[in-house]
Amino acid sequence: MKQRNELILHLIGEVGHYILEGDPQRMSINLHLEQDGFHLTILDDIERSDEEIGAMEASLHHTERPELAGYYGSMAGLEMVGHARLNLVGWQIHHGDVQRVEGGTRIDLVLGAEGFDHAGSAFPGAGC
Amino acid sequence: MNYARNTFFSPRTIKKIDTAITYRYCRASPFFRRPVLTTQEKKLYHLTWAILVAIALAGFLSQGVTQTLRGVWALQLHAARLINDYTSVAGAGATLVNAVLVAAIGLGLVGLTGTRVSGPTISAVYTMFGFGLFGKTPINSLPIILGVFIAARLAGKKFNEYILIALFGTALAPIVSMVAVELIPAGALSWTGAVVTGIVVGMILPPTAIVMLRFHQGYNLYNIGLTSGFLGLFAASLVAAGGVTLPADMIWNVDPPLLLQLLIPVLSVVLLGAGLFGTGLSEAEVEQREPGRVVQEGRAAQEARAVQPLRDFLRINRLSGRLPSDFMEMVSMRGTLVNMGVLGLGSWLYVLAVGAPLNGPVLGGILTIVGFGGFGKHPANCLPVMAGILAATLLFGLSLTAPGAILAILFGTTLAPLAGDFGVLVGFVAGFLHLVMVSRSGGWHSGISLYNNGFAGGLTATLLAAFMEWYQTGRDTAKAAEER
Known part of the structure; x- marks a missing residue:
């Protein structure tokens, strides 16, 4: 539980840092938490270009890098100097999505818990 | 859900x-379990193995098989604390074979655990190879790695999450040799005690290394240097408390053979060649990374990629290099190999220009720079730091070829991200302070940590990161007050 809460706070910290660098007037953080995973949605009122959204998606759509996530990923949300880096978040989540919404941008981060039972999950089409 | x-x-x-x-x-x-390696990663993996095998063969040829094997065995039983130049202890050939064995452990583990062959892993393998020339051996490194493996199991994590800590963590390998060779009289008990000590140290490394990252916030590339120096302080204090005085002897080869002098230029040319003339990502891999790019660019753009490695090299030089900057992922593998080759040749030319010997420790410094050419270092962020160290060396009247000065200018590039992020002036100041710190820090841990420059660099980076945070916050507050 402590590990999960710490991870969530780190992710919120890093993404929050990233958004605040864009100087928004509004930022909304929505956490949907369940026993075996969570979904974090962050909304802001910054209208970003296609290029910027593409760069954000590229940072969040990293391939699995356990060697970086387990060690350097711990820096997420704790950096006060320098720019925020979404790739620190991208290594640690299972899915990240960036979408342009009316008047701003929406970031979705999804992570299933360790030992997640895919067979018992309700994800559509998860059987294999 | x-x-x-x-x-x-x-x-x-x-x-x-x-x-x-x-x-x-x-x-x-x-x-x-295993990530899908790109064809480039597979080629880099095989190229690295080929380089190691070629170096080992050169070692055997230069010293003869029997003499080389005897030399390698002698190194396993030799003290390893700073500075023990193995090229003086066992000869160049045996030292190269020892270094290859150490690097092979690293590269083998990367392959076995299915870790991506990329900037961080390649930098770890080159660092292990470099320090195999003056401190690391297979026997003193393996207990540390085993300790990290046990720590991963205890924390419920896979070993590949801690593999970089395990590989870089062999910085504390001298503690194993110290217990076996210097503290406990020879015998089975001494090696049992040494192995247990190494395992315990390895188990402490992951939690400590993760906390240390928060101090310098990624501005010291050798984070395990700060970690192992910190742990080395405790180890040296325990030894002193036990009434043992560790000698501060230094073995430094002043006349290295031609084989050692040619190692870096040959390696750099191979890396440059692989970068400039190697194959790029396949169209399928480009499409997978950036959907639509192959179709959009067309054939002309594909052909233009022949000069792409040089463009990518220039792109790399615009990055800060702050941990963790995997240049192979962020820019390209071919551009990164060019960067590694350029850094290798540049460092080698500097050593030649000042007339320092290309012995084990100096080669270790250059090889570490080459390795970190994939993980944070490039000429643009290294040069300001090196200039600061050079200025401090001249100002304090030290010889440019003195062991401390030449090693500081090579390993001091651990502070390169400060120049990359905050500019030339901060990089210069960081280099200047680094020489002052590193001159004293080795004695604090009695040379138990091989990454002494990483230790001193971590302290300098922590100071400057704290200062820059304060400065930036203060500047922003003043700006906001002006706007009101």
């Missing part, structure tokens, strides 16, 4: 999550 009934998911997002979860959790999938 039932995402289908979740109101804040669009159908498009649900489809993407479905794909991601299926990919990650289907045990039947061949991708479950």
Whole structure:
């Protein structure tokens, strides 16, 4: 539980840092938490270009890098100097999505818990 | 979690999550444990093995098989604290074979654990190879790695999450040799005690290394240097408390043979050649990374990629290099190999220009720079730091070829991200302070940590990162007050 809460706070910290660098007037953080995973949605009122959204998606759509996530990923949300880096978040989540919404941008981060039972999950089409 | 009934998911997002979860959790999938290496990564993996085998063969040829094997065995039983130049202890050939064995452990573990062959792993392998010339041996490194492995199991993590800590963590390998050779009289008990000590140290490394990152916030590339120096302080204090005085002897080869002098230029040319003339990503891999790019660019753009490595090298030089900057992922593998080759040749030319010997420790310094050419270092962020160290060396009247000064200017590039992020002036100041710190820090841990420059660099980076945080916050507050 402590590990999960710490991870969530780190992710919120890093993404929050990233958004605040864009100087928004509004930022909304929505956490949907369940026993075996969570979904974090962050909304802001910054209208970003296609290029910027593409760069954000590229940072969040990293391939699995356990060697970086387990060690350097711990820096997420704790950096006060320098720019925020979404790739620190991208290594640690299972899915990240960036979408342009009316008047701003929406970031979705999804992570299933360790030992997640895919067979018992309700994800559509998860059987294999 | 039932995402289908979740109101804040669009159908498009649900489809993407479905794909991601299926990919990650289907045990039947061949991708479950091992990442899919690109063809470039596979080639780099094989190239690195080929380089190691060639160096080992050169070692055997230069010294003869019997003499080389005897020399390698002698190194396993030799003290390893700073500075023990193995090229003086056992000869160049045996030292190269020892270094190859140490690096082979690293590269083998990368392959066995299915870790991506990329900037961080390649930098770890080159660092292990470099320090195999003056401190690391297979026998004193393996207990540390085993300790990290046990720590990973205890924390419920896979070993590949801690593999970089395990590989870089062999900085504390001298503690194993110290217990076996210097503290406990020879015998089975001494090696048992040494191995147990190494395992315990390895188990402490991961939690300490993770905390140390927070001090300098990624501005010291050798984070394990700060970690192992910190742990080395405790080890040296324990030894002193036990009434043992560790000698501060230095073995430094002043007349290295031609084989050692040619190692870096040959390696650099191979890396440059692989970068400039090697194959790029396949069209399928480009398409996988950046959908639509192959179709959009067309054939002309594909052909223009012949000069792409040089462009990528220039792109790399615009990055800060702050940990963790995997240049192979962020820019390209070919551009990164060019960067590694340029850094190797540049460092080698500097050593030649000042007339310092290309012995084990100096080669170790250059090889570490070459390795970190994939993970944070490039000429633009290294040069300001090196200039600061050079200025301090001249100002304090030290010889440019003195062991401390030449090693500081090579290993001091651990502070390169400060120049990359905050500019030339901060990089210069960092280099200047580094020489002052590193001159004293080795004695604090009695040379137990091989990454003494990483230790001193970590302290300098922590100071400057704290200062820059204060300065930036103060500047922003003043700016906001002016605007009001």
